[in-house]
Amino acid sequence: MSEIERHSFDVVVIGAGGAGLRAAIEARMQGKRVAIVCKSLFGKAHTVMAEGGIAAAMGNVNSHDNWQVHFRDTMRGGKFLNSWRMAELHAKEAPTRVWELETYGALFDRTPDGKISQRNFGGHEYPRLAHVGDRSGLELIRTLQQKIVSLQQEDYRETGDYEAKIQIFAEVTITRLLTTDGRAAGAFGYFRETGNFVSFEAPAVILATGGIGKTFKVTSGSWEYTGDGHALAMRAGATTLNMEFIQFHPTGMVWPPSVKGILVTESVRGDGGVLTNSEGTRFMFNYIPDVFKDKYATTPEEADRWYTDPDNNRRPPELLPRDEVARAINTEVKAGRGTPHGGVYLDVSSRLPADVIKKKLPSMWHQFKELADVDITKEAMEVGPTCHYVMGGVEVDPDSQETLLPGLFAAGEVSGGLHGSNRLGGNSLSDLLVFGRRAGLGAAEYVEALPTRPAVTDAMLTEAEAEALAPFSNVGDENPYTIHADLQNTMNDLVGIIRTESEMVDALARLQDFKVRVKNSGVKGGRAFNPGWHLALDLKNMLLVAEAVAKASLDRQESRGGHTRDDYPKMSDEWRKLNIVCRYDGEGAVIEHQPMQPMRPDLLELFDVEELKKYLTAEELPTHDAGSDH
Amino acid sequence: MGYTAKFKVWRGDDTGGGIEDFNVDVNEGEVVLDIIHRLQATQAPDLAVRWNCKAGKCGSCSAEVNGKPRLMCMTRMSTFTEDETITITPMRTFPVIRDLVTDVSYNYEKARMVPAFAPPADLAPGDYRMAQIDVERSQEFRKCIECFMCNNVCHAVRDHEENKTTFSGPRFLMRIAELDMHPLDTVDRREVAVEDHGVGYCNITKCCTEVCPEHIKITDNAIIPLKERIADKKYDPIFSIASLFKRNKQGRQAAPDTPHATK
Known part of the structure; x- marks a missing residue:
């Protein structure tokens, strides 16, 4: 084992977009020592590209708006496949999360009476998106980044050390989650700059790694969107949910x-x-x-x-x-x-x-x-x-964001459930804030309740190191850039916006072929800032994620939201009751069905029965007549 | 449509390096970053470059294109002639890590030295009221994508390494101005701007404004007003005497009938 830089924290947050930063802020406010690990420079995460705004039923522009209306819109947008508990928490807490940003220094566009202005967006009944022109994501990330700086200044005043409670590790890629006795124990990765290895040993790990866009050819996603969190979680024993639902944003540039x-x-x-x-x-x-x-x-x-x-x-x-x-x-x-x-x-x-x-x-x-x-x-x-976005993601508890692996949490795009089969615009930034905070809180409470910290052994680190270095000992002459381009074309053409059985079967066969080719792709050069090596490692994640997407898409025999089947063009009440869950079995992704929890009666009552009939099976329908206020 | 372009790219690390020549294909509509990516994919797989959004929104891919600081993702190849040799070098003000990637930690250290936003203690979340016209001044500066090209081009640090300890560059003088113009902020940063961030080093050559990809008027709208407010404080005799009694903005804001929308 070569020299590995070893760190110890209470909570490690992987990803520094909106969800990761909000989670880190919360964990720190709960008194925990937090590491933030990100692949890019601090402040460059994909959140920066969000344009429209943050959906929150503040009612500043139309006073009819409230959490119930937002909840209904979210469920309708997701065609009732959403985790209704997440949709409820999201709609209820989003306004508080937005107002909180103002206390951190955010400057949203204003209404004539000086409140936060709200704009119209697809699927939202009332003007609901807090925004700054069309650079709302930049405002969000900068505000959270600056809040972290202000917390570091507080810590400096108290201890003389800016990094006493929050330490940022920029341009570090995590290659593996560490687990001990079926619990999270930390994360292992490398500094992109030097290629040196580093371990973050912590009882709680929060995944906030964003999406999977780089698996597709035509994407609005940045290079970071290689599905790292999805793949890390699956390899560590957690599950993903409904990965077939991928949002193709209607308006991307074409030329x-x-x-x-x-x-x-x-x-x-x-x-x-x-x-x-x-x-x-x-x-x-x-x-x-x-x-x-x-x-x-x-x-x-x-x-x-x-x-x-x-x-x-x-x-x-x-x-x-x-x-x-x-x-x-x-x-x-x-x-x-x-x-x-x-x-x-x-x-x-x-x-x-x-x-x-x-x-x-x-x-x-x-x-x-x-x-x-x-x-x-x-x-x-x-x-x-x-x-543009993957609605599916790591399966989490709606309240704490804990995954099926104790001590591992997920928030933001990497997690699944809130958006069902289709996400409404503006619900992503609010998702990051609401569930980023909940993940930070959940992780802090988990650490608090844990009697002993899980141990990280030298053997675990040696194994992780060998895995990360493997691409250097591959002897074949496959070029990782070519494999990536082939993967992107395959997903775009065969598991894209309109899907059909024969094409997805073809895609799955090609994915098996790519796995072999990855093993034959040697990496040239040294370990210091070597994009060829980085891509070879990212490719492993993209391939596992692509397999999860393709298998779930092939399995779901209906069309709903971000999953359109040429051969099954209708929505099916029966399929709506099922989540497709994905696990890693040591070789690849395997899927199983999981029944959805029936919606709580008081939430069902927010809809007209006539509307519910469009989505629910006869036996699921409530007996109430009408009752909603819209 | 397509043609082969002549590129010179600086390659090396903190121990040294030099320009390497490449001939590389160019297609219609491409930007410099596309060409760098093509070099990676076909000729130099370990060519180090920082990038992220490729849409001019994240400010990661700053470099010097023919000696001028540019975002590579926003520099279209059609702005060059087909027989022109295009030279790409890393930002000069910051230490090289490898190839086109530089160590920009200077900027993050300076960011940490700017006293954070501090709203009135008694103002509850949700009760913030500000007029659009009052937030617009700071909003202009919050368009900053932190590409750090302004700090790269500023001769006060570009040509004077020794000033890096005392001067924070246009990016963070602008951040101070931004907080200063925030309608609800309560901290006076004028002394900090002079003592910790070296606002006096700026002699208004406007190089920063010229390179800003967001077209922010850094000098005119941020630094000059900041300098003026500092001058007011230092040299205005009435203000000096008054300040003996009321030292900060908090005192002025606490007046019972002063709405939060004014500062």
């Missing part, structure tokens, strides 16, 4: 090729932008599904009136949940009504004055101007679906 997939915020539509095909038709009116028929406008006139008079008009269909819009765009392009670069048009130039566009959508204006030479105040954007 030029090098930026294909980069996100175009939903705010463009929330602020009045419309989708048209090559024939100039505003096509979304043709794609309003039955379950949403009474909530969306059927004519452009009514839709346009809604922006100024939302109480007396129904919403424009451009603001349907993301899965509906993405499928509609896909269908239009396939029918030959797409743009020259294979997308559809998203136009805000004919809808708002140029100065308003620049004020409300500054980074979109900037992004199109700089990357595509398109002035969105003068011409339409070309957009198409892009892999």
Whole structure:
């Protein structure tokens, strides 16, 4: 065993996006010593790219809003496959979490009476997203980062050491979770800069590693999105849930090729932008599904009136949940009504004055101007679906965020349950805050109650080290970059937005082939900042995650939210009652079915029975008549 | 459409290094970072580069392109002619780790020295009221993506390593100005700006503003107003006498009929 830098903490947080930082803040406020470990520089995590805002029923813009309405919207958006307990906690706690950010120094856009302004977004009944222009994620991450600095300043005043309670390990990749007697015991990884190994020994580990976007070719995700947390959790004995549900955001850039997939915020539509095909038709009116028929406008006139008079008009269909819009765009392009670069048009130039566009959508204006030479105040954007978010994730207890492995917690995109089969825009940033905090609290309480710290032995570290160094001793001449590109194409083409059995069977066969090829991919160069080595290790995670996605997708014989089957186009009440759970069996991912918990009666009562009939089986229906206030 | 470009990329580490030549394919619509990635995938698998979002939002891929600090993800290849040789070097102000990756820990140390936001103690979460027009000044500075190109280009540290202990660079002078202009902040950072962050080293050449990818008017809107407020405090005789009695903003804010929306 070479020299391994060994650290000891109460709680180790893996990932420094919104969920990780909020978890770290909470664990520290509970008096715990916390390490934050992240792959990028501190403050660069994927949260920074979130544009639209944080969904929280504060009722600042429309006073009818409250947690019950937000809960209903979230369940509808997820087509009732959500963990209803998480959806309840999320809707109830989100406003407090947003107000808390103001005490950390966040500066949201304001209403005329000085409160936090809230904007419209797909699937949300009322204006609900706290935002800062279209750079809300940057504001969130910077605010949390600065709160951590302020806590470190407090610790410095008390102890003379900034890092007495919170220490940040940037540009460190975790390659394995350490476990002792079926409990979390820490994490092992390497400094990207030097290639030297490091272990973080701690009774509680919080995964906040985000998503899996880099498994797909066209994605809005950054390089960090290699499914590390999902794979680490599965290898350590925890489970993932409903990995087949992947959100393809309807509007990613489609041109030029090098930026294909980069996100175009939903705010463009929330602020009045419309989708048209090559024939100039505003096509979304043709794609309003039955379950949403009474909530969306059927004519452009009514839709346009809604922006100024939302109480007396129904919403424009451009603001349907993301899965509906993405499928509609896909269908239009396939029918030959797409743009020259294979997308559809998203136009805000004919809808708002140029100065308003620049004020409300500054980074979109900037992004199109700089990357595509398109002035969105003068011409339409070309957009198409892009892999954006995984609704599935590590299975957790809804209240504490603890996984099936005691001492291992997960929060944010890496965890599963809250969003069901489809996430509403804006519910991600609120998810990070609500469940990041709960994970930090859950971890602190777990550590508190633990009689003895789990031991980490030299043998465990030696084994972890050998695993991380394996790519250097591979002798084949496979190039990890090529395998990655092949994997991305496979997932995009065969397990993408529209799925069918034969293609997924094909994908699974190819995934087996990739596993062999990874073992034959040798790494050149040394250990210091070597991206080839990094990718070889990340690939292992992506392959396990891809397998989980493909197997779960093949298994679920229905279409719901972010899982669309050509061969099973309908939603099925029976499938809704099932979670597809994934474990690692030493070779790969294996799946099993788990019945969903029936919804608590007081939450069921928030819906009309007529609406519930669209989702639930006859025996699940409650006996109450109506009762909701909408 | 496609062509082969001539690239010169600095390779090496803290012990030394030099420029290496590459011929590499370029396709329509690509940016410099795409070309660096192509080099990794085809010719130099261990070429070290930092990047993340590839959309100009995270500020990770700062480097010097033909001697000018740029985000590589936002530098389009179409801004160069096809026969031009493009030279990529790491940011000069910060120590090299490897190839295009530099040690930017200086910035994080300086960030930690800026006294944090401190709202009025009696103001409950949810009760914050601020006018849009009042938050806009600080919002401009909060657009900062921390690419650190302003600190890289600032000659007070770029050409004077010895100033790094006493000068925090435009990024953190702007952070002080941002907190100073926050409608609900209660801390006076003017002395800290002079003593700990060396605001006096800035002689307003505006190099920082020129390189800012977010087009923030760092000098005009942040540093100059900060300097002015410090000058007010130091040289205004009436203010000096008054300050003997009321030393900080907290005193002024505590007046019972002063709304929180003003500072």
